Amino acid sequence: MHSVISVKALNKKIVTSSEKSQQESLIENPIVFETDDLNLWYSDTQALKNIQLPIYEKNVTAIIGPSGCGKSTYLKTLNRMVELVPGVQTSGTIKYRGKNILDKSFKVEELRTQVGMVFQKPNPFPKSIYDNIAYGPKIHGIRNKKILDEIVEQSLRGAYIWDEVKDRLKQNAYGLSGGQQQRLCIARCLAIEPDVILMDEPTSALDPKSTLKVEELIQELKKEYSIVIVTHNMQQAARISDYTAFMLNGELVEFTDTNTLFSMPKDKRTEDYITGRFG
Amino acid sequence: MKYMEPEMVRNKMRFRVQLNKIFQVCFFLATIFGLIVLAVLIVRVLNQGLSYLNMNFLTGKLSTNPDQAGIMGAILGTFWLMAVVVPITTILGVGTAIYNELYAKKGRMQSVIQTNIANLAGVPSIVYGILGMTIFARALNFGSVVLAGGLTMSLLVLPIVIVASQEAIRSVPQHLAEASYGIGATKWQTVKNIILPASLPGILTGSILALSRAIGETAPLVVLGIPALLIPFPSGIFDRFTVLPMQIYYWTIDASLVEEYAYLASATIIVLLVLLFMLNSTAIIIRNKFQQRY
Numbered sequence: 001m002h003s004v005i006s007v008k009a010l011n012k013k014i015v016t017s018s019e020k021s022q023q024e025s026l027i028e029n030p031i032v033f034e035t036d037d038l039n040l041w042y043s044d045t046q047a048l049k050n051i052q053l054p055i056y057e058k059n060v061t062a063i064i065g066p067s068g069c070g071k072s073t074y075l076k077t078l079n080r081m082v083e084l085v086p087g088v089q090t091s092g093t094i095k096y097r098g099k100n101i102l103d104k105s106f107k108v109e110e111l112r113t114q115v116g117m118v119f120q121k122p123n124p125f126p127k128s129i130y131d132n133i134a135y136g137p138k139i140h141g142i143r144n145k146k147i148l149d150e151i152v153e154q155s156l157r158g159a160y161i162w163d164e165v166k167d168r169l170k171q172n173a174y175g176l177s178g179g180q181q182q183r184l185c186i187a188r189c190l191a192i193e194p195d196v197i198l199m200d201e202p203t204s205a206l207d208p209k210s211t212l213k214v215e216e217l218i219q220e221l222k223k224e225y226s227i228v229i230v231t232h233n234m235q236q237a238a239r240i241s242d243y244t245a246f247m248l249n250g251e252l253v254e255f256t257d258t259n260t261l262f263s264m265p266k267d268k269r270t271e272d273y274i275t276g277r278f279g
Numbered sequence: 280m281k282y283m284e285p286e287m288v289r290n291k292m293r294f295r296v297q298l299n300k301i302f303q304v305c306f307f308l309a310t311i312f313g314l315i316v317l318a319v320l321i322v323r324v325l326n327q328g329l330s331y332l333n334m335n336f337l338t339g340k341l342s343t344n345p346d347q348a349g350i351m352g353a354i355l356g357t358f359w360l361m362a363v364v365v366p367i368t369t370i371l372g373v374g375t376a377i378y379n380e381l382y383a384k385k386g387r388m389q390s391v392i393q394t395n396i397a398n399l400a401g402v403p404s405i406v407y408g409i410l411g412m413t414i415f416a417r418a419l420n421f422g423s424v425v426l427a428g429g430l431t432m433s434l435l436v437l438p439i440v441i442v443a444s445q446e447a448i449r450s451v452p453q454h455l456a457e458a459s460y461g462i463g464a465t466k467w468q469t470v471k472n473i474i475l476p477a478s479l480p481g482i483l484t485g486s487i488l489a490l491s492r493a494i495g496e497t498a499p500l501v502v503l504g505i506p507a508l509l510i511p512f513p514s515g516i517f518d519r520f521t522v523l524p525m526q527i528y529y530w531t532i533d534a535s536l537v538e539e540y541a542y543l544a545s546a547t548i549i550v551l552l553v554l555l556f557m558l559n560s561t562a563i564i565i566r567n568k569f570q571q572r573y
């Protein structure tokens with residue numbers, strides 16, 4: 001599997017930092033998602049072109065690029081959320097732990113139980129803090145009150161928000177600040193014990209202090225979860241990610257470990273982007 | 280650049296300000312016109328009807344003698360009619376709305392259905408009466424009973440319920456549904472736990488307004504053949520019945536024979552208005568009480 005990737009990567013001129021370090025990291029980190037030749041159309045407009053990208057286990061992969069380049073679209077294909085848009089068509093494969101999720105026989109509910117998502121705008125349900133977290137486990141059939149209590153506490157602790165909300169679990173989640181709401185949404189995601197967490201610009205609606213908290217949280221979470229994060233903030237990508245993919249006009253321009261991408265980008269377009277010449 | 284000459288601006292100013300005043304008055308008059316006509320109608324009805332509105336009138340049986348006539352039969356008939364209309368329209372209406380908004384594949388077929396539902400809301404009520412008479416009263420051989428009337432009225436207001444429910448469902452923010460799908464919920468789980476609770480106030484408001492339409496409608500029931508003088512009270516959906524607006528109708532056309540009938544009609548109008556007012560208030564209270572922010 002590994003060799004296939006690197007050969008293809010060379011063919012596609014996806015520039016690797018140095019082939020050796022890439023090989024090493026491949027050996028160190030199993031692949032969770034393996035995207036191959038992915039194309040996606042919204043009706044007539046093509047939003048993704050021949051995307052080829054591995055996502056490594058228990059690492060943070062950042063996707064950067066100018067607005068409209070297809071970052072969110074790519075992220076949403078990983079849990080097939082993109083199918084909610086009428087008229088979407090895809091080709092190619094995305095293997096999640098070896099199984100092609102674009103196969104229509106792949107149960108989308110099952111995928112989304114393994115692959116949680118945190119959205120750009122915090123989107124808690126208009127329910128109590130407790131019910132927001134318990135919703136996922138309940139959906140999947142957990143009824144026992146004791147177990148639900150335990151899940152709620154663990155998830156809120158996991159998202160570093162337990163101390164702030166433990167005395168107001170029965171209150172409506174809309175009473176929380178934007179930053180707290182976003183961490184609540186992360187907790188809601190943790191409650192279904194996912195394998196991968198997708199985050200679409202999770203801090204773009206937050207103030208700097210809340211942003212910092214979420215970034216610290218991501219550093220903690222990657223010990224247990226594989227994380228894919230879309231951000232248009234390059235400093236953020238540099239701060240928190242292990243790998244970075246740079247996209248432009250629906251294409252993947254460059255993918256490598258974050259240090260290399262920001263210190264010695266191989267592609268001229270990447271360099272232009274990270275030095276702020278466009279985007 | 281020096282086009283905004285103070286002199287010119289000052290000269291035009293007076294005219295602009297006055298024109299604004301004139302339009303303000305026009306719009307106010309437009310509003311007041313409707314209110315005045317309504318007030319005149321209500322005063323007239325109250326004037327004529329209030330003296331006939333007593334306990335005997337409310338609880339009594341129908342009679343040709345104006346002094347003994349009561350409208351309990353019509354009140355009961357109206358409630359029995361509601362008992363048929365409410366479950367049928369909510370189940371069919373909300374079901375259709377959910378299917379159209381959330382399940383149906385967007386495409387040609389769906390937009391044809393959509394347009395037709397909107398058109399059905401504009402079909403004259405007498406046409407539904409003819410339909411109801413043909414199908415329920417004759418073909419299915421129910422006769423002019425509560426069930427036939429209720430089914431006819433249900434057809435009549437169904438499009439209203441569907442359109443209102445669809446709007447309510449559509450106004451639930453997409454990001455709430457996404458949050459639910461995002462943790463592996465099925466469509467039905469999302470509908471049941473997230474979308475329906477959030478759209479319930481809108482659905483209820485629409486249903487109640489549709490119901491008040493059903494209560495006030497007369498034409499379809501005229502076609503269905505509701506008797507002018509029905510003395511026994513209805514006690515089930517297979518009984519013959521009359522309703523408040525039918526009673527108003529018959530008394531009004533018979534007022535040329537017996538003058539007091541006009542007053543009885545007015546008294547009945549008051550009862551019907553109070554009923555409708557209560558329904559509409561309920562709708563407003565529900566809307567305000569359950570309105571959520573997202």
Ligand SMILES: Nc1ncnc2c1ncn2[C@@H]1O[C@H](COP(=O)(O)OP(=O)(O)O)[C@@H](O)[C@H]1O
Pocket residue numbers: 042045047065066067068069070071072073074085
């Ligand atoms: N629901 C949609 N319908 C049609 N086109 C869309 C839709 N969502 C995104 N697009 C188009 O796809 C391209 C990529 O969008 P997106 O993935 O949202 O970009 P990014 O997240 O990088 O800003 C854009 O050109 C956008 O206009």
Ligand SMILES: [Mg+2]
Pocket residue numbers: 071072073
């Ligand atoms: Mg985006």
